[in-house]
Amino acid sequence: MTHQIPSITLNNGVAIPQVGFGTFLVAEEDTQRVVESAFEAGYRHIDTAAGYYNEAGVGAAIKASGLAREDVFVTTKLRNGDQGYESTLAAFEASRAALDLDVVDLYLIHWPSPARGLYVETWRAFEKLLADGAVRAIGVSNFLPEHLTTLLESAEVVPAVNQIEVHPTFQHAATVAASRAAGLAIEAYSPLGRGADLESDVVAAIAAAHGATTAQVVLRWHLQQGTIVIPKSNNPERIAANLDLFGFELSAAEVALIDGLESGKSLGSDPATAEFSQFR
Numbered sequence: 001m002t003h004q005i006p007s008i009t010l011n012n013g014v015a016i017p018q019v020g021f022g023t024f025l026v027a028e029e030d031t032q033r034v035v036e037s038a039f040e041a042g043y044r045h046i047d048t049a050a051g052y053y054n055e056a057g058v059g060a061a062i063k064a065s066g067l068a069r070e071d072v073f074v075t076t077k078l079r080n081g082d083q084g085y086e087s088t089l090a091a092f093e094a095s096r097a098a099l100d101l102d103v104v105d106l107y108l109i110h111w112p113s114p115a116r117g118l119y120v121e122t123w124r125a126f127e128k129l130l131a132d133g134a135v136r137a138i139g140v141s142n143f144l145p146e147h148l149t150t151l152l153e154s155a156e157v158v159p160a161v162n163q164i165e166v167h168p169t170f171q172h173a174a175t176v177a178a179s180r181a182a183g184l185a186i187e188a189y190s191p192l193g194r195g196a197d198l199e200s201d202v203v204a205a206i207a208a209a210h211g212a213t214t215a216q217v218v219l220r221w222h223l224q225q226g227t228i229v230i231p232k233s234n235n236p237e238r239i240a241a242n243l244d245l246f247g248f249e250l251s252a253a254e255v256a257l258i259d260g261l262e263s264g265k266s267l268g269s270d271p272a273t274a275e276f277s278q279f280r
């Protein structure tokens with residue numbers, strides 16, 4: 001099945017496919033196979049991170065796929081423990097080598113890690129990587145409005161994206177609004193609520209009305225708000241189905257019903273305090 005995946009144009013003119021494939025918890029030894037199957041299903045945007053320890057598998061899949069480099073969009077992220085000017089530049093080189101790429105499409109500060117007090121200095125290194133042409137776009141992840149405000153006070157380049165937890169039961173409205181107001185695109189991580197939001201009766205009823213899966217309905221809800229999504233699955237049928245999103249449209253009333261599922265309960269960690277040992 002081939003899909004026409006729409007792109008979002010970032011604030012520096014770079015186009016990012018609106019649906020990408022997430023690779024958190026895909027083991028290094030499985031990554032090449034899983035990412036190759038994502039390419040076969042039609043994905044052209046892969047989301048990895050130094051802290052996922054699978055960048056080499058992503059790079060191997062790109063090589064094995066035979067796809068033209070310009071047809072694949074790769075995001076990776078800086079580990080918390082690598083924040084700082086020189087350490088960021090060194091960590092980027094390690095990621096670039098693991099991915100076996102000359103240029104990374106999008107590089108993100110994975111978490112603000114405010115206890116370290118280094119994200120502003122780290123951003124200066126990101127700006128250098130962008131100026132040097134080593135990356136096509138730079139952005140942040142898990143930045144709350146207060147972190148964006150601090151960063152923007154001294155940033156020369158406005159981040160292109162904020163990759164944050166967004167799904168029907170946790171819509172993160174204040175952070176989405178602050179990010180969009182500053183010109184950042186929103187990338188929703190855990191877009192399916194790690195599978196939990198698919199259990200909703202509201203979503204199930206809408207899915208039945210469209211002859212779609214619950215995951216397709218939730219992903220359409222994101223897409224119709226201009227949000228970039230990076231669902232993850234290890235299951236080949238779900239990998240394919242999660243990209244088959246362009247044969248139906250939710251009505252405004254259906255979107256509003258899903259909006260009503262907000263619970264305020266995050267499934268992840270609080271960016272104000274999270275540090276993460278695996279991202280040391």
Ligand SMILES: NC(=O)C1=CN([C@@H]2O[C@H](COP(=O)(O)OP(=O)(O)OC[C@H]3O[C@@H](n4cnc5c(N)ncnc54)[C@H](OP(=O)(O)O)[C@@H]3O)[C@@H](O)[C@H]2O)C=CC1
Pocket residue numbers: 021022023024025047048110141142163164188189190191192193194195198213215216230231232233234235238241242268
């Ligand atoms: N920047 C950050 O801090 C973070 C970034 N991320 C990124 O976002 C990606 C996605 O987020 P993630 O937390 O994995 O959560 P998702 O919302 O993508 O949910 C993944 C879960 O949903 C299940 N699932 C996927 N598709 C379907 C389907 N069609 N029907 C039923 N169940 C389904 C998967 O199971 P199965 O595999 O069995 O299909 C898996 O258990 C990550 O892989 C990572 O790349 C995630 C967290 C934090």
Ligand SMILES: O=C(O)C(=O)[C@@H](O)[C@H](O)C(=O)CO
Pocket residue numbers: 024049268269276
């Ligand atoms: O997946 C990521 O990118 C994350 O940062 C999180 O999933 C984080 O590692 C976490 O939630 C650990 O429990």
